[in-house]
Amino acid sequence: MLGSETIGVAELTQRIKDLLEAQPELQFVRVRGEITNARTYASGHWYFSLREGEVQLRCVLFRSAAQWLPYLPHDGDEVIATGSIGVYERDGVYQLYVDHLEPLGDGALRQQLELLKQKLEREGLFDEARKRSLPPLPRCIAVVTSPHGAVWHDIQSVLRRRYPYVHLILAPARVQGDGAVESLVAALQAIQADGRAQVVIIARGGGSLEDLWAFNDERLARTVFACRIPVVSAVGHQTDWTICDYVADLRAPTPSAAAEIVTPYDRATLLSWLHGFSERLNEQIARRVEASREHVNQLEHRLQRAAPRHRMDNLRQRLDQSAQRLDLAITHHLLRARNQVRTLARELELLSPYGPLERGYLLAEDMASGNLVRSANHVTIGQRLRLHFSDGTAETSVQAVQPKGTGGGSHGRAP
Structure with a gap:
């Protein structure tokens, strides 16, 4: 106390x-x-x-x-x-x-969820590197959800407004309660067997942890992981996360957001693109036509240049030019030969023994031998000679010989 x-x-x-x-x-x-x-x-x-x-x-x-x-x-x-x-x-x-x-209660479920999450993460089911990108313009979209809930209606409304060109497939499944996991797995397998869908949305509305528990099941997680088609998970509200969200290729905060994510380009954007493509296509066609026209013109010009008639014209012109050059060469050659002949003639004329005859000289030929008498010393009295004039010949005999420089005395015997 x-x-x-x-x-x-x-x-x-x-x-x-x-x-x-x-x-x-x-x-x-x-x-x-x-x-x-x-x-x-x-x-x-x-x-x-x-x-x-x-x-x-x-x-x-x-x-x-x-x-x-x-x-x-x-x-x-x-x-x-x-x-x-x-x-x-x-x-x-x-x-x-x-x-x-x-x-x-929920705490026990959360602990179970955390343990499964850690296990699957260690195995690589959440690895970002393996996740696939979505097709930018899907032609067919499959939806795994309940056909009776608001989710299916909301997704149809969004796609009808944004992207009415897509074909939509519903793979009905239970999304809560007994048999939900088996139903979801079967729906995913049926979509893959069908083969038309290019992307899958697996969706349901919001709810408690127990309501969403089927999407935390390991069997569904492994089915989503093995799915050959890209999967978008849209389970619950924006704050709700499930194992399915971690395994899927992409997580959407709501089912309506998933419908927008898988169709990133709405109708107005696509029409704008088509208009732009049309203009660029017309420009490309115009450029190709102009380029083709220019190419054809070049080929036509080359064909004309390679045509036989054109080649014959060229050959004919070349023949004319060659003939002209040949004529000039012949003329030049003849002129040069003529001048050469004239020169030789003058030289021959100067060297010819008959040339002086024209100037009044004569040649004396020994009639006996036919040799020209080139010197008075070779002449004897009485020797018969043939005298050559420019206009004829005359025969004579030597009467007297008087060599140059002898003072005019005769040489030899008197007749």
Whole structure:
């Protein structure tokens, strides 16, 4: 008993701490409540409160214990916390030092979901590198959903407004409750067997975690992963995430958004494109026609130049030019030969022994030998000579010989 004893706050807090920690039934307690005000510090420690109605119990989960939990609950999850009651002396409050957490209700489902997510992620089912791009202008789109819900109507409305040229296939399936997983798997397999669809939308409206649980099933996840056609997942509202969203090639926040995502170009954009394509096509055709016309003109010109008539004209002109050059060459050659003949004639005339006869000279020929008498020393008295004049000959005999420089005396015998 404290009685009238006066003690400090620290000592009082310590006594309360000792009293609580001395109670065996408070050192191992299991407390059920709803998680609230959960926060994690950089140290890895996790602080939260357990709430039941208006009553709250402060709790702390140290890193040494938190690291062994497969899943940390979120605010609003109902859990069973196992631990011991103690006093945090600085704040003077008692709190539960948690050693283990067991989720209840949605919390248990979330823990199961987290474990499956980790498993599939390790196996590579969420790998971004394997995800395929969507066709930009799909001709056929398949939708896996309930034929009775608003989702199917919304998708049809969006596609009718944006992209009325596509063929739409409904693969009806249960999206909630018993048999939903088997129905969804069968619908995806039927679409692949059909072979017409170029992209698949798997969709349903929003709901609780339990309502969407079929889309967290491992069998459906592996079917989506193995699907040969690109898959767009549109399950629940924008804040809802399922295993199907992680495995699909693309996740859409809502079914209506999925219909817009798979048709990125609306009717107005396509018509604008077609108009632009038409103009560019006309320009291309005009350029091709002009280029072809120019090419034909070039070929025609080359053909004309290579035609036989054109070649004959060229050959004829070349023959005329060759004949002209030949005539000039012959004329030049003849002129040069004529001049050469004239020169030779003059030289021959100068060298001819008959040339001087024209100038009054004569030639003496020994009639006996036929040799020309070139010197008076070769003449004898009585020698018969034939005298050649320019206009004829005369025969004579030598009567006297008088060599040059002898003073006019005769030479030889007298007749």
